[in-house]
Amino acid sequence: MTGIQGATMPEIKTTLDRMIHAMEGRFTKGMSPASLLLAYMDWLIHMGHSPGKIAEMMENMLRKHSAFLLWASRAPFDPDIKPFINPLADDRRFKDPAWSKFPYNVISQNFMLHEQWWHYATTNIPGVAKHHENMVTFSARQWLDMLSPTNFALTNPVVANRTLTSGGMNLVQGMQKLVEDLQHSLLEEPPHEGDLKVGRDLAVTPGKVVYRNRLIELIQYSPTTEKVRAEPILIVPAWIMKYYILDLSPHNSMVKYLVDQGFTVFMISWHNPTVEDRDLSMKDYTQKGIMAALDTINKIVPDQKVHAAGYCLGGTLLSIAAAAMARDEDHRLQSVTLFTAQTDFTEAGELMLFIDESQLSYMEDMMWEKGYLDTKQMSGAFMLLRSYDLLWSRMVNEYLLGDQPTTNDLMAWNADATRMPYRMHSQYLRLLFLNNDLASGRYIVNDRPISLRDIRAPVFAVATLTDHVAPWRSVYKIHDLCNTEITFVLTSGGHNAGIVSEPGRPRRSFQIGQQRAEDKHIPAEQWLQQHQKHEGSWWEPWVGWLESKSTEYTLPPEMGSPESGLYPLCDAPGNYVLEK
Incomplete structure (x- = not known):
């Protein structure tokens, strides 16, 4: 039986179910x-x-x-x-x-x-x-x-x-702030963005966008040293947020730190998806993201391998790409660094509370309506995981104590959320979180399964002690999946602040240890007891590790590659990072 505009009756019923679930989801926060x-x-x-x-x-x-x-x-x-x-x-x-x-x-x-x-x-x-x-x-x-x-x-x-x-003035000021927030919420107005601006205060390390496609802009940063290491660094950030968590202010920018240490650094800046991008898949993020970036870097820095680093979801994608490349005898990676990136999702922390067949089906119906996962839905889930820090303490400070909220660079970045395409996010949650296909050797790339055991490039894996998004014991499972040299770092702090841990920052510490391919397995708790705590930033031993895996120094490469048709398109931080 055929319904309106040629749709069959089963299709109409399915659409009705999805519409109901999508409307419900607005009240249940997903x-x-x-x-x-x-x-x-x-x-x-x-x-x-x-x-x-x-x-x-x-x-x-x-x-x-x-x-x-x-x-x-x-x-x-x-x-x-x-x-x-x-x-x-x-x-x-x-x-x-x-x-x-x-x-x-x-x-x-x-x-x-x-x-x-x-x-x-x-x-x-x-x-x-x-x-x-x-x-x-x-x-x-x-x-x-x-x-x-x-x-x-x-x-x-x-x-x-x-x-x-205060004679009750704190309550008066708190009521004024509450009315302002209610106005922004009811009228769906964007809140005040604060005084920190991307390109002026944040993400200001000099560089050029040297490549752009539908999904990424590739930024090449300007050198600050007379000579650089022959092997460049490609950083793959998560696309759940903007890339500049790794290029915040000049004093705590990982990008600037690496450039000042004599590395040529490239950064992927992801496009913020809209409804037109609803069908972008995990395959697109691999091919149009990491592989396109590597192809571009190979033209700018020919005949050199690449140090690749991935943060959070970007690290998971990098591990997928590295395994596929190793399977296909593509040896362009000199090393692989993973920041708070999970590869085995059996103990993925409290995020698993939102992952089961019923939850995913419901979330897919909500994304189906818009074509993407809304930023409010993502922030709502993270707010529930840390309700005291992100919700109740803020309400007490602003509405009861009357304190004016202050914005630092990390808070400004945290408020600059992005969307997630319908198809990609559904695949990510089902294949990785729900089915754990990557750790089980069932994840398909180009019609064939991949295995992390094929990776032979050395791995530097970083976990943070109080991570609510990627618990350190979950990140530690990389030891069970890779058959290569693994250097593991457990640093103080949480998912974001533990990674933004520049040298000289007070109250920072880390533990570090190395496991060779032939070494026996050490359980996570035993590793924690065996490795001593070091005061300071883990950035310094990481740079030392990168230098030990690099070869000679050379003159810095050109910005782009004119002979290959790669001309600088615009100044960093580019256009995609500014998309709302």
């Missing part, structure tokens, strides 16, 4: 109601069939609450009373000394007691699928984060003190 319901039903059903666990939970509640009531009865009369519950090492919510005074110490300790009980109630239920348990635990934590006493003026001593000292 979370599949079916997936959440399945998780809660799994938990409830198994909880109902575990009377022993229920009895244990009730006994735990009565015992802990009885002890807490005794502690709380002493708290008003003992200003030096020790906490009933010590917060976790990374819990900064109650660090202010005001929280140790009555009655706020009782309020905060009571909240932490309930947090502790809910964690106990949502974990280790016999029979509950691990994925469902993680979703229920995560959801419970989100609700508790929202109800934290830090988020309310009457129960937050820091807000109470500020209100008294």
Whole structure:
């Protein structure tokens, strides 16, 4: 049976389903109601069939609450009373000394007691699928984060003190900021971008765009030394954000640092996709991205191998390209560096909460409507993973304390989000996150599977200790997949700040170790214990490693290659990085 404009009835029904899911997704922030319901039903059903666990939970509640009531009865009369519950090492919510005074110490300790009980109630239920348990635990934590006493003026001593000292002006200023933010949200106006501008304050390392296609601009940076290493460096950033995380301000630009150390540096700048790019695939990102960039570099710096470095998703793509090149006897890579890049997704952290068949089907329907994954949907997922840092603490500081938000270079970059094409993002989530095809040797490039074991170029892999996006133990799995020399670095900081770790920055440290192809496997926890901590920036040993893998010094190459038809098109940072 044929419907409107030649569409068949099944196609019309499928389109209707997708439209409904897309509209729902605007209210659920991309979370599949079916997936959440399945998780809660799994938990409830198994909880109902575990009377022993229920009895244990009730006994735990009565015992802990009885002890807490005794502690709380002493708290008003003992200003030096020790906490009933010590917060976790990374819990900064109650660090202010005001929280140790009555009655706020009782309020905060009571909240932490309930947090502790809910964690106990949502974990280790016999029979509950691990994925469902993680979703229920995560959801419970989100609700508790929202109800934290830090988020309310009457129960937050820091807000109470500020209100008294300012005569309530903090609340007036906070209300003005709230009204402004609501106006931007309701009218879909872009928020104030701050004083830092790309090309003026950020991404200012001198260079030229020497190649452009539908997907990338390739930037070649101007040399600052009389001679350079013969092997150039190609950096492949993630396209989930703009490339200039690696070229922020002059003092913390990785690009500038490498150029000043005598390297010829090339950077891929990705096009920000629109609805016209909905059918761009992972294959396009490999061929029109990395391979096109390598072909261009080979014309500018002929007869030289290339040091390739990939960041996050760009590192995963680089590992795919490197494996395909090794399979096809393409030996143009001198080395491979991976910054917080996952190649095995079995332990990909809390992002896996958003990855199952129901979630992906739902997300695909949302992307189908627009042709891309919206920046708001991506930022919403990351905000949930770090709700205290990215949501609640910001609301307290701006709406209750009345503090004016300050913007540094990293914050300005973080606000400059990009979109993800429908087809590519669907393939990325299904093939890598859901099916783990790359680690399993099932990932197809040019109609044939690839294996990371084929890579023979030495690998330098960097992970960050507090990474919520690519947990370091997940990044460490590169040791299980590659049959080559691997130098592994675990550095302090998170997914972004741990990578932007220029020399001279205080409170930075790292651990480093090397595994040869013939060495036996070392488990991640054992590696952590065996390797000593070094103070300072990991950039310095990385540059030393690159130099050890390089050959002689030569004169810097031309900007572009006129004889090959590669003329400088415009100054860095180019046009694609400015696309909104």
